[in-house]
Amino acid sequence: MTEHKRKFEWIDKWVKMTGERARIDAKAHKTAIVYRTDQGWVREHHDGTIERMNSKENRGGKVREKERIDRIMSLLQIIWEKQTDVRFNQLISNLQVMYSSQNGGYGQRKMKEKGLQGDEVESTYLDFFFLEDERWEEFLQRLVDNEEA
Template sequence: MRDPKRIPRILTLLFKIWEQQPDLRFNQLVQNLQAIYSQQNNNFGKRHFYEKDGEISYQNYYIDLFYLEDDQWEKFLRDYWSEIEEELQEREQQITPEVVDEIVQLFIEAGMNETEVTDSLKERIRLFLKKESKWLTIEALLIAIKTLSLTERKELVEKIKRI
């Protein structure tokens, strides 16, 4: 009998991974993960077939992990999640006090009063950068903020204050 405790462990891993890619539909996520697993494991589960479109016949494939044991899938998901965690930690380390101060200066240039600069605001800026660094590097985020108009910077600081 298979260990029933594997179910919450595997679902928790899928949940964490999916949270980092919220724009994916669930089946997109699963299909992407299956393709990665297959690529990393000598094309395990890759099934080739031929399709005919009128007179033209072409080869295609799909991934079938029906026979993959849950412990192997769980190990793959754990390793995949570990890679994501490492990347998140690296990005978070790039959010230095100097980076936060640089953004504060950009907001002050846009008309924010210096008395509004608090530790709480700086923490919210850090949280904003952490969240947005899923999509862009910290360097790219800085460039993006610098290229905003003064009005857009004001809008951004108001958004950050509500985080």
């Protein structure tokens, strides 16, 4: 048993580091992280306050329908088949840029990174983590209907 514990001890450290990184990101972007405890789901805000969540709040009050997966994947397939030279992740990236530009810059995040000379350079990226599937599906359907893709 001791050998088994030593073999996978790194996982506990990795999980702890991942959680700490999430807290740092939440503070930087003034958002929150959500995780499960023995008492249920909690939301930890960037200021350190923690609130309990019940399962309905955690799911936005409803369970997402399974059928949406097939609909969204079908729409993506239609769009991708019109652009067969594009790699899948390019397709998704291009679609996110289109969605963002059509929706007031949705998902745009600013960050600073080190430039080639070691100086700080402002940069942006897109974060679609909180975009509901319903909105994404509507966007994809409009593209298919208007043949924009």
